[in-house]
Amino acid sequence: MSAHHHPGLSVAMDADTETIQDWAKQQLAKSPRHREWVKIKNGNREVNSFVVYPEVSNKATAVIVIHEIFGMSDWVQQLTDELAEVGYIAIAPDLLSGMGPNGGGTAEIAATGNNAVGQAIRALPPDQIAGDLNAVADYVAKLPAANGKVAVGGFCWGGSTTFFFATRRPSLKAAFVFYGSAPGSNAQGQPYTVDKAALEKIGAPVYGFYAENDMRIDATVPPTTDAMKELKKPYDPVIYAGAGHGFMRAGEPNNPQPVAPVAKGDEAADKKAADDYQKALTAYKANRKARDDAWTRLKALLAKI
Numbered sequence: 001m002s003a004h005h006h007p008g009l010s011v012a013m014d015a016d017t018e019t020i021q022d023w024a025k026q027q028l029a030k031s032p033r034h035r036e037w038v039k040i041k042n043g044n045r046e047v048n049s050f051v052v053y054p055e056v057s058n059k060a061t062a063v064i065v066i067h068e069i070f071g072m073s074d075w076v077q078q079l080t081d082e083l084a085e086v087g088y089i090a091i092a093p094d095l096l097s098g099m100g101p102n103g104g105g106t107a108e109i110a111a112t113g114n115n116a117v118g119q120a121i122r123a124l125p126p127d128q129i130a131g132d133l134n135a136v137a138d139y140v141a142k143l144p145a146a147n148g149k150v151a152v153g154g155f156c157w158g159g160s161t162t163f164f165f166a167t168r169r170p171s172l173k174a175a176f177v178f179y180g181s182a183p184g185s186n187a188q189g190q191p192y193t194v195d196k197a198a199l200e201k202i203g204a205p206v207y208g209f210y211a212e213n214d215m216r217i218d219a220t221v222p223p224t225t226d227a228m229k230e231l232k233k234p235y236d237p238v239i240y241a242g243a244g245h246g247f248m249r250a251g252e253p254n255n256p257q258p259v260a261p262v263a264k265g266d267e268a269a270d271k272k273a274a275d276d277y278q279k280a281l282t283a284y285k286a287n288r289k290a291r292d293d294a295w296t297r298l299k300a301l302l303a304k305i
């Protein structure tokens with residue numbers, strides 16, 4: 001087995017996220033599966049992509065993993081490894097490849113300052129994103145260990161990008177959208193409008209994984225459901241009770257449980273601290289359950305491809 005490490009991929013985020021990143025790095029280091037970085041050509045671009053192979057005797061279905069607004073991260077790589085663990089060739093492209101200083105990607109952009117990665121991702125041209133993902137799909141479908149079937153799943157920005165990519169590649173076998181919206185217009189102060197012309201091009205069933213406490217995204221689900229039904233396209237959204245946006249990351253088993261506050265003798269302050277703790281604990285438990293339930297559902301859906 002071999003491991004090829006890509007330096008400096010952790011992105012500056014909050015403390016809990018850093019805990020998860022450290023845990024993800026440790027989990028990856030323990031993985032027995034073959035993993036490697038490959039450069040995939042899209043015209044004159046090279047898309048740096050992390051591939052993990054399953055330990056199976058048959059040709060496997062491939063799953064493209066689309067990263068969050070944070071770009072490529074240890075967490076994304078660890079999730080890619082988890083998909084390989086259950087029998088899939090999993091590949092996660094860094095869609096910021098070549099967009100950073102000296103032709104670098106996420107890591108090099110992150111080094112230039114806070115929020116630089118998010119800003120760079122928001123500025124990516126849609127046709128470039130689609131071209132990169134099509135190149136990755138073509139590459140992984142033709143690997144000797146692959147059976148030619150390709151599914152895609154993404155988180156946060158990657159969830160919306162998954163929905164978008166499904167409109168650009170009808171041959172996908174499934175699209176797994178984690179807390180992302182369908183293509184549409186969402187101008188400031190205007191109601192969300194689904195792009196039906198784009199959805200018309202979808203050939204794969206779309207499965208949605210949404211958090212109850214995420215109205216920014218959840219508000220897009222009913223109009224998307226109506227549009228997909230009208231277009232006779234399979235769309236199955238599930239909303240996970242009590243969970244918040246990003247529950248697949250927040251619900252990781254190593255994420256520390258909130259700590260009960262110590263009474264300080266100030267009745268009002270103590271009550272507020274106790275209330276805040278209960279809210280945080282409820283959210284923590286809901287995110288853990290949502291992650292477990294969503295992972296179980298994802299595995300069951302992948303098994304049917």
